[in-house]
Amino acid sequence: MSSKYKDKDVGALLSFNGRWVSWAHTGAAYAAFLSALVVGISLHYQKIVQNEWFGYPQEWFPSVSATIGDRFPERSFFMFFIAITSGPRFALVGLWYLLTAKPGHSLPKTVGYFGVFRTITCGGWTFVTSTDNHDWHDIFMISYLVATIPWMFGCITLSPANATAVKYRKYVAGAFFGAIVPLVYFFIQHKVHRVPGAYTTYAFFEWSLVLFDVAFDAVTALDFDTLEIVVKDTRGTSKGAPRSAIEVTKVDKEKLKAAANAALSTRFAWPDVFDAAADIYHGFAFWSVLTSLGLTVWYFPLWHMGISGYEAFVMSTLSPVILAIRPLRNLIVKYQRFFHLLSVAGLVAYKVDDPVYRLFTIGFGVSMQCLAWVATFYSDAANEAKIETRVLSFIFGLLMSSIAKFAWHTNNPIWPIMHAENGGWNGTGLVLAILAALRFTRKRPVLGGDVSRNDKSSSALYALSIGGLLFALHSLLSDTSTMVLWVWEGYPVRGPLSNTHAYYTIFAMTGGAFLGVTTPGLVSSWSAFGIASVGAAVLTLYGEWFGFYGATTLSVYLMALAVPLISSASKKSPALTFGLGFLIYNFMVLFHVWVVAYAFVPGGPLVREHTDWIMTVMMLLIGCGVFNLNTAKIPRQAPKYQKRAQTTQRRKYYYGVAGVLNIFFLIAAFIRFPTNDYKPYHAEDRVITAGIWTIHFSLDNDMWSSERRMRDLIKEAELDVIGLLESDLQRIIMGNRDTTQFLAEDLGMYVDYGPGPNKHTWGAALLSKFPIVNSTHHLLPSPVGELAPAIHATLDVYGTLVDVFVFHSGQEEDPEDRRQQSEYLARLMGTSTRPSFLLSYLVTRPLEGNYNTYVSKKSGMHDVDPSDWDRWCEYILFKGLQRIGYARISRSTITDTELQVAKFVVPDSQERTDYLFNVEAEARNHRVQEHEIPEGWRFPALFRGEGVRGHRYHVFDEPRYYGY
Known part of the structure; x- marks a missing residue:
């Protein structure tokens, strides 16, 4: 490039190599952080290592935020050097753009925008500290971290032909993103579990992020070595001595040639991005419709209390069998767009009010x-x-579906059980699905054929493996909390939590898909299958963190194997491989239901409580596909560059969209991070308001998701503790959901999910505004009928330990089960010497039969209102507490069972506790009028008369109050 001033008598006043911009930026940035660290440790060591829970010596190394933002003079040192950093930083971004810009390519410009945005947000979180304004500090910090992802990946993609620089960038970026996982883990250990020393470990990973972030940009020194920055006096007004004219930018010819040869691999086109995004969204639409089928089918046997006939719709997946007819197959392949658009009908279902027609x-x-x-x-x-x-x-x-469900507290926002009133985004989702289907099918299809005629693998074995794989993906990975709840064992927390550790599952799924693409032969090997089988066994047999390690191993494998398995199976007869495959999938879905619903289906007792059989059969089915893949000799590595250029070019856009999805997940995870704001309603009166409610799997009478309506009633009834029954939704037929997540986070309550989905019950859960000190899960004896779940938890209520029991008894048809369960629970309650109460579903009449086992000297428990003759299922019992009120609130159309509520005063001394344990029945059940008790002891007036939204006090038409 020749200078436009070459004919003028103009000299260069100053010239220096471009790498000095990088060195200036690196030096100033490191000086900012390290000077603050040295000064802070020297002057305020014990103050900057102190956090909200612990100080020195449990915590002995300061976090970045405590070092740079809280005290003088370290804050001043940091701001002085970070201000100096801004100039080289903007210059670095500008030089990078000039170095990588190519005509007709928009990616360099996009990366440049993110670089500028990153620099501005860096100024935001450094000059507005968390002490100044916590919210804006977090907004700037999160924006900075989010922008770092496209900046780093964009720089790696645009790197000039410099192998050393590319290698260093990949290493540093890998270390940066790898450090995020332990960073989040130890932050949760500190913030949620209050583990001493966890914040110090977190601080080391936080500092490592700073070092890696700056080091990533320092690598530009290797690229800027070819640039020369020159300051010229174009008019000769300078009094300085002119220097020899040097061009502003000098590009090595060989490097330019190498960059031109690499243009194919770095080409960036927005149409390809839209293609990838549309394709993945269309996949999201598929999983959204498929996962909603079991949920809408389940509504009918649920309300019929038995086989309804609508279960036949489970077989809707068998439509690929018609591809066995060649003319139809050719027609469907030729007009794929028409059939893909027809499939969007599943997302229109929310417009249909009648549950039958919606199904x-x-x-x-x-x-x-x-x-x-x-x-x-x-x-x-x-x-x-x-x-x-x-x-x-x-x-x-599927990944997008799991992320969307996480963001919506395990409900998919475009399911047919969702609408605007309960948080659905159905209209938006439908429009995007139509656009995605059109773009997904915009290229002319090619008539398929059996392309592997010489392949010795078996179509039938592929069918078995496709069925097993689809079942595994659906049952285990369609929600991030499913396998977390498999290993949940109660309090104190000894394993992962659904909201704070979901990233393990998401990252495992994402990484698994990358492995399947880059190493198809490796993931389809018998060694990988063996490791995955061990992971499945660990998940099935063990709990807590060890069990969850098996879950993450299995997650990686399932996503990885899907790539070579589906690709290879697609080369076979579609009617056989996928038609039979979906039949196997349906069989596994039914198997998956029968292990818990054995009391309601013919032959059910044969598979009673055998989740281990399900997992074994699932892995054996998948193993059939592994056998086929090894027979077909899938290459262990991808083809050489010349043969995979087109594949690599397409692949990177899908990687990019997956990266964006992970960013959305991280944003949702930040929004959902627990606030620890748990406040009882009437703490000043030492009142605890407790309720029991059978929620019928969170589907209301009209087949809409009922979490928000439940939330409103629980909040308005001012419940501090509530037991939920029929609450285990972590099965395909219930949509793999968890109502307790939304209720706990929205209402500010601790939650114990109770026995997990692999414990074969219909579920019992506990939500409490008081800390759960300890909880144990029980499966009561059930020799004939279904298992009866129970939770025994100890709460810290105003400094007093109070025991609460949540229990769901067996069915009316199994009297021996219910007798044994009553004896078990009576013994369990009798072991507690603390103030206690039971929130239960007993299936007995007051004062008759098993009632006298629950309310007995053995249990020590008393009925909340022995005169209430109109009960059959729900009961509240207590001991060692002053019961002051009891009410029954109608359900409206939320479920089939009312909400029963009791109010207790927690004793403030041992003497008062001893008295409450020994008070006579006549005094204990003495009724008083509402005006005779303090206002803080009263039930809300909201539900008197006609009440609100169909909720009112009923049976007695008003609450009952007691005084003694």
């Missing part, structure tokens, strides 16, 4: 989804690059 609509949508996707897999099977992107769309669609 019909969902069933049609599922059948079209399965048919259209299988036709697409089959038609693209011969093109390795294209089938890979189709499979990535499919499994990243």
Whole structure:
């Protein structure tokens, strides 16, 4: 490039190599942080290592925020040097753009924008500290971290042909993102579990992020070595001695040539980005419709209390069998767009109010989804690059579904049980689904065929493995909390939590998909299958963190294997591999239900409580596919560059969209991070208001998700503690949901989910505004009927330890089960010498039969109101507490069971406790009028008369109060 001033008598006043911009930036940035650290440790060591829970010696190293933001003079040192850093920082971003910009390429400009945005937000969180304004500090910090992701990946993608620089960038970026996982883990250990020393470990990872962040930008010194920055006097007004004219930028010819040769791998096109995003969203639509089928089918046997006939819609997935008819197959393959658009009908179902017709609509949508996707897999099977992107769309669609469910507290926002009133985004989701389907099918399809005629692998074995894989993906990975609840064992917390540790599952799924693409032969090896089988066994047999390590191992494997398995199976007969595959999947779904619903289906007792059988069969089915893949000799590594250029070019856009999805997940995780704001309603009166409610799996009478309506009633009834029954929704037929997450986070309550989904019960859960000191889960004896779950928890109530029991008895048809359960629970309650209460579903009449086992000297428990003759199921019992009120609140259309509520005063001394344990029945059940008790002891007046939204005091038409 020649200078425009070469004919003028103009000299260069100053010139220096571009790498000095990088060194200036690195030096100033490190000086800012390290000077603050040295000064802070020297002057205020014990103050800056002190946090909200612990100080020295438990905590002995300060966090970044405590070092740079809280005290003088370290804060001044930091701000002085960080201000100096800003100039080299903007210059670094500008030089990077000039170095990487190419005509017709928009990625350099996009990366440059993120670089400028990052620099501005860095100024935000450094000059507005958490002490100044916590919210704005967090906003700037999160924005900075989010912008770091496209900045780092963009710089790696745009790196000039400098192998050393690319290598260092990958190493440093890998270390940066790798440090985030332990960083979050130890922050949770500090913030939630209050582990001494955890914040010190967190601080080391926080400092490492700072060092890696600056080091990543320091690598530009290797690229800027080819740049020369020159200051010229174009008019000769300078009094300085002119220097020889040097061009502003000098690019090595060989490097320019190498960069031109690498243009294919760095080309960036927005249409390809939109293609990848549309494909993945279309995959999301598939999983949204499929996962809603079991949920809408379940509504009917739930309300019929038995087989309803609508269960036949489970077989809607078998539509690919019609691809066995060649003319129909050719027609469907040729007009894929039509069938993909028809499949969107499953997302229109929310517009149908009648549950029966809504199910019909969902069933049609599922059948079209399965048919259209299988036709697409089959038609693209011969093109390795294209089938890979189709499979990535499919499994990243599952990833997007899991992330969306996490953001919406385990409800998918476009499910047919959602609408605007309960948080649904159905309209938006439908419009995007139509646009995605149009773009997904915009390229002309190619008629498929059995492209592997010489392949010795078996179509039937592929069918078995496809069925096992689909079941595994659906049952275990369609929600981030499913496997967390498999290993949940109660308080104190000894394992992962659904809201704060979901990132393990998301990152495992994302990493698994990358492994499946880059090392298809490795993930389809018998060694990988063996490791995954061990992971499945660990998940099934163990709890807490050890069990969850098995879960993450299995998550990586399932997502990884999906890539080569579906790609290879697509080359076979679609009717056999996917038609039979979906039949196997359906069988596994039913198997998955029967292990807990054995009392309601023919032959159910044969598989009673055998989740271990399910996991064994699932892995054996998947093993059939591994056998096929090894027979077909899948290469252990991807083809050489010349053969995979097109594949690599397509692949990076799907990686990018998956990265964006992970960013959305991190944002949702930050929003959902627990606030620890748990405040009882009437602490000044030492009142505890407790309730029991059978929530019927969080589906209301009209088949809408009922969490928000439940939330409103619990809040308005001012409940401090509530037991929820029929609350285990972590199965395919219930949508793999967890109502307790939304209720606990929205209401500010601790939660114990109770016996997990692998314990084969219908569920019992406890929510409390008081800390749960300890909890144990019990499965009561059930020789004939279904298992009866119970929770025994100890709460810290105003400094007094109070025991609470949550229990769901067996069915009326099994009297021996209920007798044994009553004796077990009476012994359990009798072991407690603390003030206690029971929130239960007993299936007995007052004063008759098993009632006299629950209310007995053995248990020490008393009925909350012995005169209430109108009960059959729900009961509240107590001992060692002053019972002051009892009420029954009608359910409206939320569920089939009312909410029963009791108020107790917690004794403030041992003498008062001893008295309450020994008070006579006549005094204990003495009724008083409302005006005779303090206002803080009274029930809300909101539910008197007609009440609100169908909720009112009923049976007695008003609360009952007691005084003694």
